Amino acid sequence: MAFTYGQLVSGGVGKQLATTLGLPRPARLRRHQLGGSLVPGAVLVAGHGDAPVAERVRHLLEDAGVQVASLPSTSVVGVVLDLTAIETPADLETLRSVLGPALRTLAPTGRVIVVGRPPEGTGSVSQAAARRSLEGVVRSVGKEMRAGGTANLVLVDDGADAGVDATVRFLLSGRSAYVSGQVFHVGRPVGELVAPADWDQPLAGKVAVVTGAARGIGAAIADTLARDGATIIAVDVPAAGGPLAEVANRLSGTALQLDVTAEDAGARIVEHAQARHGGFDIVVHNAGITRDKLLANTDADRWDAVLQVNLLSILRMNEALVPAIREGGHIVHISSIAGIAGNRGQSHYAASKAGVIGMTQALAADDAVLAKGITVNAVAPGFIETEMTAAVPFATREIGRLTNSLSQGGQPVDVAETIGYFAWDANRAVTGNVVRVCGQMLLGA
Amino acid sequence: MTPASPRRAAVLGGNRIPFARQFGPYAKASNQDMFTAALEGLVARHGLAGERLGEVVGGAVIKHSRDFNLTREAVLGSSLAPQTTAYDVQQACGTGLENAILVSNKIKLGQIESGIAGGVDTSSDAPIMVSEKLRRKLLRLNRGRTTLDMAKGVLAIRPGDIGIETPANTEPRTGLSMGEHMAITAKKWGITREAQDQLAAASHQNLAAAYDRGFFDDLMTSYLGLAKDQNLRPDSSVEKLAALRPVFGKGENATMTAGNSTPLTDGASAVLLGSEEWAAEHHLPVQAWFVDGEVAAVDYVHGDEGLLMAPAYAVPRLLARNGLTLQDFDYYEIHEAFASTVLSTLKAWEDEEFCTERLGLEKPLGPIDRSRLNVNGSSLAAGHPFAATGGRIVATLAKMLHEKGPGSRGLISICAAGGQGVVAILEGA
Structure with missing residues (x-):
């Protein structure tokens, strides 16, 4: 094992030094366990005014066997605050008076979920201001959270409250361990919201296509979707055939070797999925490459390779996949922090990953996609511990690990869990979202 | 007439690891390692993890005594159900194709519903x-x-x-190497250096083109960093091959070079076969039907016939049994042990004296359309890990016939040490 800052400050002199100097000490995050509880303790549910979402959440938690607290004085592991009814910035006092005290006693790996309405959804200037304030508060709370806690904002459209359950469930659970400081948007569902018979198998009976599945984040996505019940079609280039076969075999799925940039890649995926599995419900476009170089030194081949694999191939494949995916299916793209914040030496990569965001939002709103009830979302990973990031020089790597609210890099499974959440049939009210899995990285926030 | 068969045996797909040159990337890989890798790729491609198959038949020509249960051990190391039975066969270079005949026969008889036929060989990790x-x-x-x-x-x-x-490529009864035997046959049939080099260049060019169009995407699984056959030289040409010095034969008759003879290689292959019902239950499209197979042997010891000429005898027997002529095929897969092997065989089939006196036919089998021969390359380019060649050819041909369409036909011919030859007919589905 290479030396890491996280190990240094986890015990002994390093721990003392870090505590004395007030240096960040990464906490062990709470991650989803098969058969584990939704959330290990009581959840405080409160709100402003009639708080309709709070009422839903109380029922959801009671059904899931989670104790609901209604007083800030009780020590809890999560806080759900319904501020959908606030009218002016003065109403934000509710947030301070409930959340402030609760934060003092919040258990480790705690969760803060603030629910509001989109600022664009009101004609009142004062209400728009108040609604927008929530984002500032939540992003700040995310940075104030201790011991692996996270804070996220969920904006729910008027009349779309029924769709909030999946997101609240995801954010309270260990599945969202590395997701913090994010804004989720819940709209009117594009199809029927269907809760799974068993929340440990939310993808039971589904067929999922995962590209770039041979290793790294792609293999973790395949593992995670299979753990949640999906049958996996693992796709990667022929040169990665050996490790791809390992993934497919350990998950009892099938391996499909192809280059995603091939003209007929989409058609071949469709053919394989239909012949071998009778169709498919989920597509995760994970395959991607980096060819880092300053723009001044980037030739046309290098530029083209990155854009072909990371963006153009997905546009092409979706033309074949959208008509073939089952109704109510889910498409997930992978963007990147670099696509949001930009990165030195990654102009082409950032172009492709920012393009993914544009593609995600436009495809989610596409008539053909809406008609089939398909959701289209993207995750934007931050610093994730993979073979690729292990090869990054020491200082750059440690900066990547530490410059986020959780003071650590994320695991491939963290990215995979968010993708799994996008693929739930209970989650058809979330589409066109780009969620960062970055531990609230300082870059591009 | 085609022999009445209780039911048909389907070729459902194949897999091999890229073939590596001797002492190349697989130098430290054992036969068991390589065959397990070939099985794992096949299992992954066809979604067979945890599945109990009727049987797996493999084998290796060069084998350690500790590998007495090579195929069974590979199965136990694979993702197949451990209840899958396995056994080894060894019929020199004919091993892989013979295994496909065995598995398909059991399927036709209803003894098994599915099976894998394959083979593996290492020339690097050889027993001493x-x-x-x-x-x-x-x-x-x-x-x-x-x-x-x-x-x-x-x-x-x-x-x-x-x-x-160390194991040598030498016939125990004659003391001659396979190349030396072949040189005698090549001389007898007057096979020119130029014709051999043309065949070798075509093999490389055809294999390279097949890779370029992604033909092998679903026939191969990368292994130990190798994603393509190491022996392949896409820029091979008759001119370049002409510069090589002969290594077999003597004087003016020395026409066989390292370029038009297959090199020693390491690799493994496996083919999935099944009944029509089993294929449908497992949602596996049938690529081709394994129609029939035949094996012949010749007396090379007393000089009656060339060591590698047995397929020339096996094919007419197979054609007669199936009511076909040599021209009734869309593709011919003739294993390129040496370029001169292929050319001698083709020449024999066109030769009146050979066909009437040796084969007992009324007239020559006649020429084949050479544009249908080894169209995606063969052993000269891909390499020839002895027992793995049959699986390579069956899987390749089955895919070609599937692309060609139902009713298309392909002929496989593989010569083997010991003066034997294994041949088979596949039909597109």
């Missing part, structure tokens, strides 16, 4: 034997019960006994 004298003395030493027995045993070993033997 001590000299015969030393072996006997060591066995005696091992039998010794007392210290005195053992001391006597040790003292009995003389410096001259010490020596190791």
